[in-house]
Amino acid sequence: MSSFKPVFQAPDPPACATMLDVRAGVDEIDRMLVTLIARRQGYMDAAARIKPSRSVVRDEARIQQVLSNVRAEAERHGLAWSIAEPVWREMMERCIAYEFDVWDATRG
DSSP states (O other): OOOOOOOOOSOOGGGOOSHHHHHHHHHHHHHHHHHHHHHHHHHHHHHHHHOSSGGGSSOHHHHHHHHHHHHHHHHHHTOOHHHHHHHHHHHHHHHHHHHHHHHHHHHO
16 A cells, blocks of 8 residues: 555644544544545446456455555554454445445446
8 A cells, every 4th residue: 555644634633632622633534534435436436347247346355455455554553453454344345335236237
């Protein structure tokens, strides 16, 4: 994965003095996450268009590769694997289901 360096307006977590500061930071990150997940969804649209058959929509080897990549990034950024793993597993399952829906709608 490449290094992604977002620009934050809210204070860094250690600098938060009030719950308003904390909530501003969380809300800012949520907005960024929605933008990034929407872009990820666009790649699922592209995958559904590119993959030659429905049988290759779910790719177990790719799932394991993504988890490995995410684990390395999580470690690099101090993100607990107990948070990262279930979040990514669920996101991947939802993205795969979405990709099946798109594949079926456009080709099925």
